[in-house]
Amino acid sequence: MKKKCLMLGVGGMAHSWIFDFWARQAQRMEFAALVDVNSDALKTAGEKLGLPASALFTDAERAFERVEADFCCIVTPPRFHRIAVELACARKMDILSEKPIAASWEDAVSITQAVQKAGVKMMVTQNYRYTPRILTLKTAISQLGQVNYAVGRYAGDYRARGSLGADFLYQMAHPLLVECAIHHFDQLRNLTGGDAETVCGYEWHPGLARGAQNSFEGSDAFAGQPCALFVVQMSNGAFAHYEGSNVASGEVNSWHREAYRVECEGGTAILDRDDKVWIVKRENGQSQAREMATVAVEFDGHAAIANQFLDWLEGGAAPITVLDDNLKSNALLFAAIRASEEKRVVNVREMLTKAGIGA
Numbered sequence: 467m468k469k470k471c472l473m474l475g476v477g478g479m480a481h482s483w484i485f486d487f488w489a490r491q492a493q494r495m496e497f498a499a500l501v502d503v504n505s506d507a508l509k510t511a512g513e514k515l516g517l518p519a520s521a522l523f524t525d526a527e528r529a530f531e532r533v534e535a536d537f538c539c540i541v542t543p544p545r546f547h548r549i550a551v552e553l554a555c556a557r558k559m560d561i562l563s564e565k566p567i568a569a570s571w572e573d574a575v576s577i578t579q580a581v582q583k584a585g586v587k588m589m590v591t592q593n594y595r596y597t598p599r600i601l602t603l604k605t606a607i608s609q610l611g612q613v614n615y616a617v618g619r620y621a622g623d624y625r626a627r628g629s630l631g632a633d634f635l636y637q638m639a640h641p642l643l644v645e646c647a648i649h650h651f652d653q654l655r656n657l658t659g660g661d662a663e664t665v666c667g668y669e670w671h672p673g674l675a676r677g678a679q680n681s682f683e684g685s686d687a688f689a690g691q692p693c694a695l696f697v698v699q700m701s702n703g704a705f706a707h708y709e710g711s712n713v714a715s716g717e718v719n720s721w722h723r724e725a726y727r728v729e730c731e732g733g734t735a736i737l738d739r740d741d742k743v744w745i746v747k748r749e750n751g752q753s754q755a756r757e758m759a760t761v762a763v764e765f766d767g768h769a770a771i772a773n774q775f776l777d778w779l780e781g782g783a784a785p786i787t788v789l790d791d792n793l794k795s796n797a798l799l800f801a802a803i804r805a806s807e808e809k810r811v812v813n814v815r816e817m818l819t820k821a822g823i824g825a
């Protein structure tokens with residue numbers, strides 16, 4: 467029996483979900499209905515899929531009332547995730563949601579409570595864990611003993627409005643942290659093997675830091691803060707440093723080209739924008755570099771998430787990025803925002819405990 471999907475959103479990322487990642491699972495799933503507030507985009511996607519008009523909704527509430535589905539796939543902007551999850555929980559529908567869980571810590575906690583109360587399954591899309599370059603880096607790290615610290619760099623030249631993606635990214639608060647760094651914070655957990663204990667550092671707007679939106683060339687495209695530097699203390703004795711920028715004017719490490727350097731007991735694992743993973747070790751007083759063979763997988767990135775989610779619904783093992791685990795990455799994200807606003811070290815574990823979820 468194919469699983470029936472209620473798809474929320476048919477925009478930029480959802481287009482890839484519908485016509486690429488889900489298309490590769492056509493033998494296991496089908497679309498029951500689509501929802502999007504943009505009726506033109508909805509009609510176009512519906513026609514391409516051959517869905518009847520009765521399966522196209524501009525109102526999510528109405529769709530959840532009428533549609534029989536096994537799960538919903540949420541690919542709307544983060545501030546609309548909570549209402550969609552609450553509607554799914556009321557219908558006891560399992561959920562696959564794009565990152566981040568929500569646009570605020572309060573919404574992320576509310577979502578977790580609703581999902582736990584309803585007893586439904588929820589997985590969050592952290593596709594970057596499953597790219598061959600990161601799987602190769604993980605293999606390298608596994609050969610080097612304990613992790614001392616990891617350094618992550620994401621830097622894109624997105625100074626032209628629209629070049630980063632949907633316009634909401636240029637209008638929202640904390641665009642780098644909420645929309646982009648959630649992937650990198652989750653990755654730093656993945657690479658160090660620890661959860662965040664504390665975080666300190668800053669996000670900022672280079673123009674506003676100098677007094678006006680346009681007082682730093684290129685940064686005026688963003689209403690919110692496009693830059694960040696943070697240090698994270700992990701639960702297993704490791705540390706992490708994150709550098710993020712959406713207004714890079716020279717050296718770039720953009721999407722799928724992020725740089726990570728992981729310093730371990732037995733050497734360093736290095737990945738840069740050329741996708742090559744190196745192990746560097748000190749031998750006889752000299753640094754020796756060895757390139758790692760790239761790990762090959764049948765499903766990578768988003769396709770791996772779709773595959774893991776359907777396996778889970780069909781009785782397989784729970785994926786790593788289930789809601790309860792992913793909340794720890796979101797706690798780090800919202801703790802980082804708080805750390806910057808309040809100019810202090812924020813205890814991430816305490817945030818989870820206070821929310822009644824526990825680290």
Ligand SMILES: NC(=O)c1ccc[n+]([C@@H]2O[C@H](COP(=O)([O-])OP(=O)(O)OC[C@H]3O[C@@H](n4cnc5c(N)ncnc54)[C@H](O)[C@@H]3O)[C@@H](O)[C@H]2O)c1
Pocket residue numbers: 474475476477478479480501502503504507526541542543544546564565566591593631632633634645
């Ligand atoms: N994992 C990744 O690599 C990745 C990449 C890009 C975006 N995303 C995530 O995907 C989600 C969507 O981002 P996007 O870039 O596709 O945005 P988008 O603006 O291109 O598309 C969002 C769509 O949602 C629709 N929409 C808005 N409010 C709605 C509502 N209340 N009900 C139904 N539809 C609604 C919009 O009309 C639009 O068609 C976000 O959570 C974003 O973080 C993830």
